[in-house]
Amino acid sequence: MRIGIDLMGGDTPPTHLFEGVYSAAAELEPSHTLVLYATPNVIGKIAPRCQKNSRSAQIECVPCPDVIEMEEEPVASVKRKPQASLVVGLEALANRTIDGFVSCGNTGALVAAAVLHLNKFPKVLRPALVATLPSEKGPVVVIDVGGSTTSKARHLIQFALLGSVYQQAIYQVQRPRVGLLNIGVESKKGREEIQAAYHQLEALSHQENRIIFAGNVEGRDIFKGDVDVIVTDGFTGNVLLKTAEGTAAFVFDVLKANRPSDPTTATLGKQLCDEQQCGALLCGVDRLVMKVHGNATPQTLHRALLKAAACIQSDCISQMASLYTR
Amino acid sequence: MRIGIDLMGGDTPPTHLFEGVYSAAAELEPSHTLVLYATPNVIGKIAPRCQKNSRSAQIECVPCPDVIEMEEEPVASVKRKPQASLVVGLEALANRTIDGFVSCGNTGALVAAAVLHLNKFPKVLRPALVATLPSEKGPVVVIDVGGSTTSKARHLIQFALLGSVYQQAIYQVQRPRVGLLNIGVESKKGREEIQAAYHQLEALSHQENRIIFAGNVEGRDIFKGDVDVIVTDGFTGNVLLKTAEGTAAFVFDVLKANRPSDPTTATLGKQLCDEQQCGALLCGVDRLVMKVHGNATPQTLHRALLKAAACIQSDCISQMASLYTR
Numbered sequence: 001m002r003i004g005i006d007l008m009g010g011d012t013p014p015t016h017l018f019e020g021v022y023s024a025a026a027e028l029e030p031s032h033t034l035v036l037y038a039t040p041n042v043i044g045k046i047a048p049r050c051q052k053n054s055r056s057a058q059i060e061c062v063p064c065p066d067v068i069e070m071e072e073e074p075v076a077s078v079k080r081k082p083q084a085s086l087v088v089g090l091e092a093l094a095n096r097t098i099d100g101f102v103s104c105g106n107t108g109a110l111v112a113a114a115v116l117h118l119n120k121f122p123k124v125l126r127p128a129l130v131a132t133l134p135s136e137k138g139p140v141v142v143i144d145v146g147g148s149t150t151s152k153a154r155h156l157i158q159f160a161l162l163g164s165v166y167q168q169a170i171y172q173v174q175r176p177r178v179g180l181l182n183i184g185v186e187s188k189k190g191r192e193e194i195q196a197a198y199h200q201l202e203a204l205s206h207q208e209n210r211i212i213f214a215g216n217v218e219g220r221d222i223f224k225g226d227v228d229v230i231v232t233d234g235f236t237g238n239v240l241l242k243t244a245e246g247t248a249a250f251v252f253d254v255l256k257a258n259r260p261s262d263p264t265t266a267t268l269g270k271q272l273c274d275e276q277q278c279g280a281l282l283c284g285v286d287r288l289v290m291k292v293h294g295n296a297t298p299q300t301l302h303r304a305l306l307k308a309a310a311c312i313q314s315d316c317i318s319q320m321a322s323l324y325t326r
Numbered sequence: 327m328r329i330g331i332d333l334m335g336g337d338t339p340p341t342h343l344f345e346g347v348y349s350a351a352a353e354l355e356p357s358h359t360l361v362l363y364a365t366p367n368v369i370g371k372i373a374p375r376c377q378k379n380s381r382s383a384q385i386e387c388v389p390c391p392d393v394i395e396m397e398e399e400p401v402a403s404v405k406r407k408p409q410a411s412l413v414v415g416l417e418a419l420a421n422r423t424i425d426g427f428v429s430c431g432n433t434g435a436l437v438a439a440a441v442l443h444l445n446k447f448p449k450v451l452r453p454a455l456v457a458t459l460p461s462e463k464g465p466v467v468v469i470d471v472g473g474s475t476t477s478k479a480r481h482l483i484q485f486a487l488l489g490s491v492y493q494q495a496i497y498q499v500q501r502p503r504v505g506l507l508n509i510g511v512e513s514k515k516g517r518e519e520i521q522a523a524y525h526q527l528e529a530l531s532h533q534e535n536r537i538i539f540a541g542n543v544e545g546r547d548i549f550k551g552d553v554d555v556i557v558t559d560g561f562t563g564n565v566l567l568k569t570a571e572g573t574a575a576f577v578f579d580v581l582k583a584n585r586p587s588d589p590t591t592a593t594l595g596k597q598l599c600d601e602q603q604c605g606a607l608l609c610g611v612d613r614l615v616m617k618v619h620g621n622a623t624p625q626t627l628h629r630a631l632l633k634a635a636a637c638i639q640s641d642c643i644s645q646m647a648s649l650y651t652r
Contacts (some may be wrong), residue, residue, distance in 0.1 A: 058649035219568030223576035242545030
């Protein structure tokens with residue numbers, strides 16, 4: 001198994017991010033390889049620690065002259081910089097030189113490059129990023145969390161289907177219940193496209209067995225776990241995800257300040273944050289692409305790499321594709 | 327001082343909500359009056375407990391034949407039901423029969439009725455709901471949290487101004503810093519209208535002293551308190567608010583399950599939730615309108631009524647109006 005990693009274009013210095021690669025390699029088998037895409041300058045600095053060894057996964061480096069920065073316009077930058085680490089890595093994924101690709105860089109550019117170089121599942125209009133949150137009744141997936149910034153009803157319907165097959169393939173939930181994120185539970189609440197999606201999902205739910213629609217859900221219901229999939233546009237999903245993260249961190253900070261030496265608080269905080277921070281999968285393309293926060297720590301990247309390895313091992317993308325086209 | 331309360335149209339039974347009115351009355355002065363708008367049936371049930379007394383605020387009842395339900399279309403329902411409790415209360419507010427109006431009902435209808443019956447601050451295109459969240463450095467206000475579901479750049483600019491005068495009038499923050507909610511800190515991130523608002527806010531910030539623009543902020547930064555005002559459209563703001571609420575509740579549930587008898591956890595949980603649940607003020611109209619969650623408990627309504635009384639006492643709406651038009 002070969003996992004590609006774009007070390008460039010995030011907010012965290014590449015040489016610092018590398019620590020996460022190094023520690024993940026130690027937990028992966030020696031037969032696996034982590035392939036790093038970075039500028040020659042960065043590679044020069046980390047190369048001494050990438051030497052072949054028999055106890056951990058191997059680390060290879062692919063020098064790339066260009067970098068797509070956070071502030072660049074996604075589609076234009078992908079077209080203008082074919083030698084950027086993100087684009088070179090995505091091409092390697094398309095050519096099957098690597099089996100998965102992990103990036104902390106520009107989300108829009110990652111999605112644009114994926115759309116350009118990979119095959120989408122049949123009839124999928126646009127791929128979406130899916131993230132997992134904990135709940136009282138098990139993992140809840142939120143789709144889209146940033147693949148695109150606006151969505152029409154037809155996109156939301158596909159996100160519902162993609163989220164359902166994700167729950168089936170990754171968490172073995174046989175009949176995932178789908179909720180539509182809205183500002184009230186009534187069918188007439190919210191924006192026009194959401195009202196339209198509500199009616200289409202309701203109709204689909206009656207017509208065939210592919211979607212089990214549980215109606216609208218609000219932000220405060222996410223953690224109750226009454227639905228397994230939460231459907232929303234990428235802008236709102238991204239805000240939701242980061243707000244949940246920020247709130248949890250704030251609560252734990254307040255608690256820690258009140259009892260600095262309490263191990264239970266620290267452990268619980270870690271658990272909740274771990275689940276949230278561990279990379280979002282791009283759903284709807286035929287190869288494994290994972291997005292990690294732009295401000296990822298080495299620990300976050302470490303966990304994302306182990307998750308990517310597990311996804312490749314279980315062949316979850318093929319499973320999702322076959323469930324989707326069934 | 328006379329505060330109107332719409333007991334109808336929320337998810338909580340009106341007779342149950344009344345408990346919050348009753349307990350708030352006990353904390354307000356006998357010279358104050360709480361005016362309830364409800365159906366004759368509801369009033370029949372609560373009337374025995376509304377009798378005049380010398381120790382707490384007085385309670386008056388105004389029987390209204392109609393109710394606007396949660397699922398009704400806002401503008402149409404306000405026009406079709408002039409005798410609904412929400413509309414009758416708003417008219418009383420416009421006529422100065424009451425000094426403030428609190429509702430747990432249909433948000434859209436409340437805003438529509440306010441626009442119909444009240445005067446807006448000069449040049450305000452549409453009013454917005456503003457809610458307060460706690461942060462590491464003091465209260466942060468989020469505007470809009472549900473006044474409307476979509477916003478163009480020109481609306482977001484006005485929300486920035488309204489949020490700034492709210493911080494000045496309510497929390498005495500002299501030079502409030504404004505952040506624009508987005509999915510990345512770079513100016514080119516997010517939807518078109520947000521990118522446009524970014525550039526206009528930046529220009530305004532340089533031109534005059536009315537706005538101090540601190541750039542984009544992400545969901546995870548809210549609780550850091552680096553900005554005092556967070557500007558967003560009403561749909562996203564509503565999701566943000568409810569997600570923060572749901573996350574905090576979830577974290578405290580997990581903690582409570584791990585240490586059922588810990589008083590610190592319970593107290594902190596209560597503090598955080600109190601701040602969040604205590605009603606959103608409608609900014610940009612010349613009278614005090616407060617929206618409380620549709621699923622409000624009597625305790626929430628109790629706190630909202632005390633907050634409304636404090637706002638009327640300090641004449642914050644006039645202060646906001648004069649700051650806005652300065």
